[in-house]
Amino acid sequence: MTRRILLSAGLAAAGLMVMGETLPAQAQVRAFITNERDHTMSVVDLDSLKVIETIKTGRRPRGVTASPDGKLIYVAASDDNRVEVYDSKTFKLVKTLRSGPDPELFVLAPSGNPLYIANEDDNMVTVVNVENNELVAEIPVGVEPEGMGVSPDGKFLVNTSETTNMAHVIDTKTNEVIENILVDSRPRIAEFRKDGKQLWVSAEVGGTVAVIDPSNWKIIKKISFEIPGVNKDAIQPVGVRLTKDGKKAFVALGPANRVAVVDTGTLEVEKYLLVGQRVWQLAFTPDEKLLISTNGNSNDISIIDVGTEKVTKSVAVGRSPWGAVVVP
Amino acid sequence: MKRMVRAAAAAAVLSFVGGTFAAVAQENPAPAPKAAAAAAVPAEQSFRVGLVRQMPPLPPWIAPLTAPPENLGVAGAELGIRDALASGRFLKLDYKLETEVVPADGDPLPAAQKLAEAGNNYILLDVPAAQLIRIADALKGKDVLLVNVGAPDDSLRQADCRANVFHVAPNRAMLTDALAQFLMTKRWRNWFLFVGRTEGDRLYAEAVRNSAKKFGAKIVAEKVWDYGPDARATAQSEVPRATQVGEYDILVIADEQGEFGDILPYNTWLARPTAGTQGLMSLSWHPTMENWGAAQLQSRFFKQHQRMMQPLDFQMWEGIFSIASAGMKTRSSEVDKIRAQLLSPQYDLPVFKGVAASFRPWDHQLRQPILLTHATNTVTLSPQQAYLHQRTPLDTLGFDQPESRCKLD
Numbered sequence: 001m002t003r004r005i006l007l008s009a010g011l012a013a014a015g016l017m018v019m020g021e022t023l024p025a026q027a028q029v030r031a032f033i034t035n036e037r038d039h040t041m042s043v044v045d046l047d048s049l050k051v052i053e054t055i056k057t058g059r060r061p062r063g064v065t066a067s068p069d070g071k072l073i074y075v076a077a078s079d080d081n082r083v084e085v086y087d088s089k090t091f092k093l094v095k096t097l098r099s100g101p102d103p104e105l106f107v108l109a110p111s112g113n114p115l116y117i118a119n120e121d122d123n124m125v126t127v128v129n130v131e132n133n134e135l136v137a138e139i140p141v142g143v144e145p146e147g148m149g150v151s152p153d154g155k156f157l158v159n160t161s162e163t164t165n166m167a168h169v170i171d172t173k174t175n176e177v178i179e180n181i182l183v184d185s186r187p188r189i190a191e192f193r194k195d196g197k198q199l200w201v202s203a204e205v206g207g208t209v210a211v212i213d214p215s216n217w218k219i220i221k222k223i224s225f226e227i228p229g230v231n232k233d234a235i236q237p238v239g240v241r242l243t244k245d246g247k248k249a250f251v252a253l254g255p256a257n258r259v260a261v262v263d264t265g266t267l268e269v270e271k272y273l274l275v276g277q278r279v280w281q282l283a284f285t286p287d288e289k290l291l292i293s294t295n296g297n298s299n300d301i302s303i304i305d306v307g308t309e310k311v312t313k314s315v316a317v318g319r320s321p322w323g324a325v326v327v328p
Numbered sequence: 329m330k331r332m333v334r335a336a337a338a339a340a341v342l343s344f345v346g347g348t349f350a351a352v353a354q355e356n357p358a359p360a361p362k363a364a365a366a367a368a369v370p371a372e373q374s375f376r377v378g379l380v381r382q383m384p385p386l387p388p389w390i391a392p393l394t395a396p397p398e399n400l401g402v403a404g405a406e407l408g409i410r411d412a413l414a415s416g417r418f419l420k421l422d423y424k425l426e427t428e429v430v431p432a433d434g435d436p437l438p439a440a441q442k443l444a445e446a447g448n449n450y451i452l453l454d455v456p457a458a459q460l461i462r463i464a465d466a467l468k469g470k471d472v473l474l475v476n477v478g479a480p481d482d483s484l485r486q487a488d489c490r491a492n493v494f495h496v497a498p499n500r501a502m503l504t505d506a507l508a509q510f511l512m513t514k515r516w517r518n519w520f521l522f523v524g525r526t527e528g529d530r531l532y533a534e535a536v537r538n539s540a541k542k543f544g545a546k547i548v549a550e551k552v553w554d555y556g557p558d559a560r561a562t563a564q565s566e567v568p569r570a571t572q573v574g575e576y577d578i579l580v581i582a583d584e585q586g587e588f589g590d591i592l593p594y595n596t597w598l599a600r601p602t603a604g605t606q607g608l609m610s611l612s613w614h615p616t617m618e619n620w621g622a623a624q625l626q627s628r629f630f631k632q633h634q635r636m637m638q639p640l641d642f643q644m645w646e647g648i649f650s651i652a653s654a655g656m657k658t659r660s661s662e663v664d665k666i667r668a669q670l671l672s673p674q675y676d677l678p679v680f681k682g683v684a685a686s687f688r689p690w691d692h693q694l695r696q697p698i699l700l701t702h703a704t705n706t707v708t709l710s711p712q713q714a715y716l717h718q719r720t721p722l723d724t725l726g727f728d729q730p731e732s733r734c735k736l737d
Binding site for chain 1: 411414415418419621624627628631649653656657676677678682683684716720721722
């Protein structure tokens with residue numbers, strides 16, 4: 001008994017030493033994965049596809065994003081009602097920011113400031129200056145605000161409210177809601193195409209993705225998904241990512257355990273990629289060679305090769321992986 | 329006892345008249361943001377929702393500290409209105425709630441008529457089945473849509489169905505089918521059914537027998553609880569004797585008022601699990617439900633009422649929000665339009681249980697997943713994965729179209 005303890009302590013010490021040695025030499029591409037249920041963030045080295053660090057975060061980490069230069073990682077610690085900012089190289093907590101109650105998802109302005117935060121419990125979007133932690137604005141939106149997208153020019157912020165079933169368009173100059181677009185049930189994510197000419201909004205319970213024309217905020221098409229052998233009720237679009245060239249969209253389909261590949265020109269689904277269970281959010285590597293999906297129920301991430309559109313590997317992370325961001 | 333109930337009911341009514349509206353107004357101070365496409369938005373629409381709750385008689389074994397909260401159910405309706413307002417303000421939709429609480433020995437019909445005459449086109453009802461039929465018949469032909477949020481009676485979805493009633497509360501057949509699917513998945517096929525003495529218990533037991541037949545379980549023993557009221561003090565000696573019925577896999581309890589069901593676990597002759605109205609319970613909702621965004625609803629409810637959300641609270645929230653969400657699509661508070669929306673194939677109501685709920689056109693029952701829960705954990709949600717259906721797996725719970733004996737005129 002005593003011997004076993006000693007042995008494991010020895011192993012742990014060895015593990016720490018190994019960790020210590022790898023830490024300084026970090027120039028590689030890293031993914032940061034928030035694990036909602038064990039209150040940690042896994043750091044995955046995308047060369048070796050290994051977890052190189054598990055950072056203890058505040059309670060219930062969900063939304064995660066990076067500063068434009070990739071140096072800072074922002075994490076929404078939902079149950080601690082704050083945003084935590086980590087150094088992406090040392091993995092140390094740099095500072096915490098105000099967030100308003102129950103922050104879930106957020107988006108940084110393209111310039112890197114301010115941070116727009118959805119307060120899920122409070123029907124509000126909180127705008128925070130990341131430099132000085134000042135409250136810029138609180139914008140009332142619908143019930144259970146969640147998805148946050150910002151137009152590439154930074155002029156429009158779009159928030160989805162999960163129970164109100166709307167995408168609220170906010171003018172970032174005035175911080176006022178200028179348009180409300182009714183979409184299908186439980187809208188989760190709002191994502192602009194890089195040319196700003198399409199806005200994609202996923203509806204988890206409705207099972208569709210609405211593609212919206214930002215010139216008039218009208219829905220161009222609602223994309224629905226059909227997978228042989230998978231019940232329609234299980235097809236629940238959540239995470240959406242579009243390639244920089246604007247040609248392809250990837251849509252995570254929740255308990256259907258698939259990521260759909262959609263042509264943004266024809267708005268037709270081209271194929272479905274089998275990933276882990278209850279796939280939630282997606283993140284590209286900076287070179288867009290890889291796409292990562294967080295799989296909430298199988299506690300892993302899937303690595304998708306974007307060029308061949310094939311799932312190449314899964315990597316075990318923490319309990320209920322939620323969000324993902326990759327920095328160079 | 330009766331006096332106490334009446335006094336409590338009166339207090340509740342007062343607090344609604346004096347409190348609720350003001351509270352709702354205060355909690356939603358945010359002005360309606362200006363809409364860019366103002367011209368396209370029709371004039372403000374007002375939804376006036378009434379609520380009639382007849383207090384159930386308190387069983388003798390309930391002590392003041394274990395009594396259900398006074399605002400049970402109504403609290404969920406209040407949150408529903410608040411959520412509806414927070415959503416509807418973007419579309420110039422207004423929602424108002426007017427509540428009438430009727431004592432156990434009172435008559436809910438005049439209360440419902442009063443609400444209808446005051447212009448409440450939508451009325452949520454938590455009243456016994458016989459009263460619900462009286463109210464539905466009295467308001468037939470009026471411009472009023474009734475939503476049953478409380479009565480679980482199968483008969484209301486079958487021969488006694490009414491065209492002006494929509495059912496949000498799950499009926500007993502849905503609850504027992506949900507349980508049966510799970511027990512069959514676990515291969516606990518041999519059931520010992522213990523039935524209480526009330527009419528509700530008898531009906532629940534009937535539903536259990538039907539579910540057993542539908543899904544291939546076997547009721548190997550059946551008993552009626554006739555050990556007198558409140559056997560808590562002598563349970564350890566009485567229950568072992570009462571449960572010597574030979575081999576079985578699980579004890580299924582039909583005890584809607586909670587007279588004896590909770591004293592059976594750990595007192596049975598054989599070491600067997602319990603399920604039904606106690607033990608592993610089939611419910612529309614439970615405080616332990618947190619997946620699928622449920623945590624957010626639970627937390628909103630707790631913030632507003634400083635207690636956890638019970639099934640009746642949830643059903644009233646669903647009742648309000650089914651009208652409210654239909655209204656966001658019609659942008660009109662006209663009863664005919666809302667009714668058509670509720671029955672349209674496109675209508676879906678997110679209910680925080682993974683899949684959307686919707687109304688069955690043949691009997692107006694809301695199809696939704698059912699929780700199987702013990703006191704501290706939601707074990708699973710039915711329908712279970714293996715039960716398939718050509719339309720939606722939700723129609724494996726309760727009365728599917730071919731089994732319907734409902735004729736809506």
